[in-house]
Ligand SMILES: [Zn+2]
């Protein structure tokens with residue numbers, strides 16, 4: 001399978017429109033190259049290259065797709081190779097881009113019952129899209145493998161990963177297992193497995209078992225430290241209160257995944273994160289621990 005990173009930043013992107021933190025300042029400065037700009041988190045994935053699925057549709061999708069013209073349908077006046085969109089949750093930075101796909105054919109949307117509920121009530125994007133391209137919902141559930149017809153070699157298994165439902169969700173204070181999903185994606189041709197989990201609040205034994213049995217991890221890289229937002233946001237929330245496991249510290253992701261030897265790539269990186277600066281001590285530690293950072297346009301072949 002081939003994975004193309006459309007966007008590698010967490011919500012807000014890098015630079016974020018109203019942010020003057022050192023990372024955002026640097027990313028805005030075209031004269032420097034130490035910190036590169038990043039759009040909001042989404043990947044495209046294919047088996048043979050003929051048909052693709054998107055994981056998440058970020059608010060930056062127009063810019064992302066224009067930067068990756070390979071997704072256009074060849075030899076046609078209009079059309080796309082994108083056959084479906086799979087959602088990990090109903091967060092704004094993972095779903096607003098659905099609106100920008102309205103010019104296409106009926107949108108084939110794969111998401112959990114909980115996510116579909118949010119998108120048809122509290123954040124009613126699918127209701128609005130019925131006036132444009134229309135939406136066909138394919139229900140997916142933790143532990144039940146599914147496939148997308150146009151990508152016959154890939155098998156997708158959703159994993160219930162407890163993170164936070166968005167602030168507007170009916171499940172924000174009453175979490176359910178389908179609020180956030182991670183995915184194990186198996187390629188029957190190459191016999192390789194990708195584990196994609198862009199929002200992890202904790203690594204439970206079920207998720208860890210999937211991680212042990214994969215060939216590449218593409219993981220939540222939002223926060224370096226639990227207190228990262230303390231300097232910048234009011235009211236200030238800790239990483240876990242925002243549904244993310246920080247990677248430094250004795251209980252952090254790096255410590256918990258120390259035994260896993262497969263390649264580990266971090267995606268959904270927040271603009272406050274010190275590892276974005278490759279000259280930083282934190283970035284050096286991350287590399288020593290066997291982690292890489294995703295960047296927009298990165299490709300992974302499995
Ligand atoms: Zn996000």
Ligand SMILES: [Zn+2]
Nearest residue numbers: 019021024271
């Ligand atoms: Zn910033």
